[in-house]
Amino acid sequence: MNSLLDAYIVDSFLEDIKSYDKDQILSFIESYPGIQERIIEKKDKSLIFGQPLIILLYMLIEQMPNKVKKVWPLTPSELQPLFNDLGIAFDPD
Numbered sequence: 001m002n003s004l005l006d007a008y009i010v011d012s013f014l015e016d017i018k019s020y021d022k023d024q025i026l027s028f029i030e031s032y033p034g035i036q037e038r039i040i041e042k043k044d045k046s047l048i049f050g051q052p053l054i055i056l057l058y059m060l061i062e063q064m065p066n067k068v069k070k071v072w073p074l075t076p077s078e079l080q081p082l083f084n085d086l087g088i089a090f091d092p093d
Helices: 002-018 022-031 035-042 054-063 065-071 076-086
Strands: none
Touching (some): 002 054, 002 065, 022 054, 035 054, 054 065, 054 076, 065 076
């Protein structure tokens, strides 16, 4: 199930994700030192936090929040906690 969910989400953002390299990902993680702890805390409460692509989702939200809301293939309630973790306002409309 998890790999299917990953694939479903990745397909929605494939072109954007392909532009990221290892250094960008590491830089993002360093910019948000508490993000790993939040992922660990929430991983048993929400399926999305247990997905390998969670860091990429955070990066997408930081860089293009409006596009993520528009293209997001699942329910807004699954996306809102990620916005909240980054301190970005979330309006599902």
